[in-house]
Amino acid sequence: MATLDVRGISKTFRGTNGLVTVIEQLSMRADAGEFVAIIGPSGSGKSTLFNIIAGLETPDSGAVIIDGADVTGRRGQVAYMPQRDALLPWRSVIENAVLATIVQRGDVTAATREARALLDDFGLTGWGDARPAMLSGGMRQRAALLRTVLWHRPIMLLDEPFGALDALTRAQLQQWLLGLWDRLDRTILLVTHDIDEALLLADRVYALTPRPAQIALEVAVDLPRPRSYAVVADPAFARLKLRLQQVLNVY
Amino acid sequence: MRSEQAQRIAPETAIGRHIGEVQRRLAQAFPPFVLLSAMVAAWELIVWQLALPAWLLPPPSRILTTLLSNLPILGEHVVATLTVTIPGFGLALVTGFALGVLIDASPLLRRAVYPLLVTSQTVPIVAIAPLLVVGFGFGMLPKVLVVALVTFFPIVVNTADGLQAADRDQRRLLEAMGANYWQLLRLLRLPAALPSIFTGIKVAITYSVIGAVLAEWIGASAGLGVYIARSLRAFRTDQVFVAALVTSLLTIVLFALVTLLERWIVSWRDEP
Ligand SMILES: Nc1ncnc2c1ncn2[C@@H]1O[C@H](COP(=O)(O)OP(=O)(O)O)[C@@H](O)[C@H]1O
Numbered sequence: 001m002a003t004l005d006v007r008g009i010s011k012t013f014r015g016t017n018g019l020v021t022v023i024e025q026l027s028m029r030a031d032a033g034e035f036v037a038i039i040g041p042s043g044s045g046k047s048t049l050f051n052i053i054a055g056l057e058t059p060d061s062g063a064v065i066i067d068g069a070d071v072t073g074r075r076g077q078v079a080y081m082p083q084r085d086a087l088l089p090w091r092s093v094i095e096n097a098v099l100a101t102i103v104q105r106g107d108v109t110a111a112t113r114e115a116r117a118l119l120d121d122f123g124l125t126g127w128g129d130a131r132p133a134m135l136s137g138g139m140r141q142r143a144a145l146l147r148t149v150l151w152h153r154p155i156m157l158l159d160e161p162f163g164a165l166d167a168l169t170r171a172q173l174q175q176w177l178l179g180l181w182d183r184l185d186r187t188i189l190l191v192t193h194d195i196d197e198a199l200l201l202a203d204r205v206y207a208l209t210p211r212p213a214q215i216a217l218e219v220a221v222d223l224p225r226p227r228s229y230a231v232v233a234d235p236a237f238a239r240l241k242l243r244l245q246q247v248l249n250v251y
Numbered sequence: 252m253r254s255e256q257a258q259r260i261a262p263e264t265a266i267g268r269h270i271g272e273v274q275r276r277l278a279q280a281f282p283p284f285v286l287l288s289a290m291v292a293a294w295e296l297i298v299w300q301l302a303l304p305a306w307l308l309p310p311p312s313r314i315l316t317t318l319l320s321n322l323p324i325l326g327e328h329v330v331a332t333l334t335v336t337i338p339g340f341g342l343a344l345v346t347g348f349a350l351g352v353l354i355d356a357s358p359l360l361r362r363a364v365y366p367l368l369v370t371s372q373t374v375p376i377v378a379i380a381p382l383l384v385v386g387f388g389f390g391m392l393p394k395v396l397v398v399a400l401v402t403f404f405p406i407v408v409n410t411a412d413g414l415q416a417a418d419r420d421q422r423r424l425l426e427a428m429g430a431n432y433w434q435l436l437r438l439l440r441l442p443a444a445l446p447s448i449f450t451g452i453k454v455a456i457t458y459s460v461i462g463a464v465l466a467e468w469i470g471a472s473a474g475l476g477v478y479i480a481r482s483l484r485a486f487r488t489d490q491v492f493v494a495a496l497v498t499s500l501l502t503i504v505l506f507a508l509v510t511l512l513e514r515w516i517v518s519w520r521d522e523p
């Protein structure tokens with residue numbers, strides 16, 4: 001488990017029609033073992049924020065700090081599940097899952113064994129040697145999550161992991177992710193545009209403003225755990241939802 | 252068109268899919284087959300009607316009998332042509348692939364080499380081939396080089412282009428894992444380039460046999476090119492047609508082999 005500290009990040013892109021400031025002076029944190037949700041309008045800079053934390057983009061100002069060490073612009077420090085699953089079509093589920101181990105020259109045999117052992121847990125029993133094209137949307141997301149878990153990093157960034165799924169599959173996977181997080185003891189940052197999803201899963205929720213992204217609101221979700229869909233009926237849930245809706249201007 | 256038996260096998264099973272595929276292929280092959288048969292029949296009729304001499308235009312039936320009676324000699328010529336085609340194509344494959352990777356790696360090299368490559372394709376190979384023979388003598392080498400020259404270009408271009416085709420998100424994912432240039436190349440960009448590289452190989456293989464025949468025509472002791480040259484001198488037009496037929500059959504066989512190899516290597520592409 002590890003603590004993530006994002007301090008005063010700004011990022012401006014040079015677009016086709018001039019400069020676009022996507023993130024401005026954004027600070028946030030995730031404590032060790034915490035589940036943090038980030039919610040914001042589409043195009044507000046959530047993926048850009050993750051790219052900066054993952055070291056794919058360097059911020060114009062500010063720093064990314066993990067357990068006290070400045071890792072700004074350094075890659076391979078956090079496990080990252082991009083918005084699209086990015087599974088390699090020529091590799092099997094298992095071969096995709098051990099990709100980070102291959103890149104980081106770890107013990108691939110051990111990682112393969114671990115991946116096989118986790119197939120049941122990830123609802124992929126019997127699909128380990130199948131290519132991604134054979135999988136359903138929900139299974140693809142679970143395969144991508146398996147790859148993220150086997151990255152073996154204490155902090156995991158999940159960028160709208162269930163965004164493209166139908167409501168039923170999404171609900172199942174949310175429940176399953178909660179159980180997974182419980183067992184894994186990792187710090188998770190999850191980007192979503194779904195207020196219910198954020199409140200169901202997270203300990204804390206950051207709501208972002210439209211571009212340039214800043215923190216519009218930070219709320220602690222003190223709903224009892226373990227959670228299920230029953231929390232939707234909790235008056236505290238409704239109160240938090242209303243506050244987030246007001247900030248995000250969605251009704 | 253579907254048979255009783257095929258209908259009883261559910262189309263979603265593997266066998267059912269296979270049968271559907273075969274039926275589709277047959278249906279596709281049917282119109283060109285009918286057209287070709289009609290053209291051959293018309294050719295035969297016209298030759299007989301106009302009583303054309305065989306040295307001017309032999310009828311298809313004559314070409315077929317010549318093919319059958321010449322089979323033993325043709326076998327030797329085919330072997331000779333293939334011993335030029337295969338090494339020449341192999342040379343083009345290795346150097347073309349290497350140059351494609353280099354061009355992709357260096358923008359400077361790309362800018363320097365690309366225009367020269369394109370220009371080189373405008374130089375007629377019939378002019379180059381005799382020069383090569385003069386320079387390298389009558390051995391294997393000039394002929395192998397001619398084949399390599401005519402097949403090299405599509406391989407370079409399709410390798411260089413294919414390497415640029417990797418999906419951006421997949422690339423970012425590997426970069427986030429900390430992948431270096433070689434890891435990106437091996438794990439992502441080369442596999443992603445394979446469909447494009449095979450397109451280049453398929454274009455190249457269709458030029459390869461013709462390139463070899465051309466080279467043999469200019470200077471060789473055996474091969475389909477030699478057979479054509481001799482037949483022309485003897486006014487054996489029927490043999491020239493036979494050589495043309497054999498050349499295109501060889502090309503089709505090589506093309507089919509490459510396609511099979513592609514299916515096997517790039518199998519992930521055809522999956523549902
Ligand atoms: N590399 C880039 N160059 C220029 N503009 C970019 C780049 N990456 C993102 N943007 C812009 O930044 C804005 C935020 O994008 P993104 O972070 O993907 O938003 P979100 O994930 O919240 O939907 C968008 O308007 C996008 O066009």
Ligand SMILES: [Mg+2]
Binds near residue numbers: 046083159
């Ligand atoms: Mg996004």
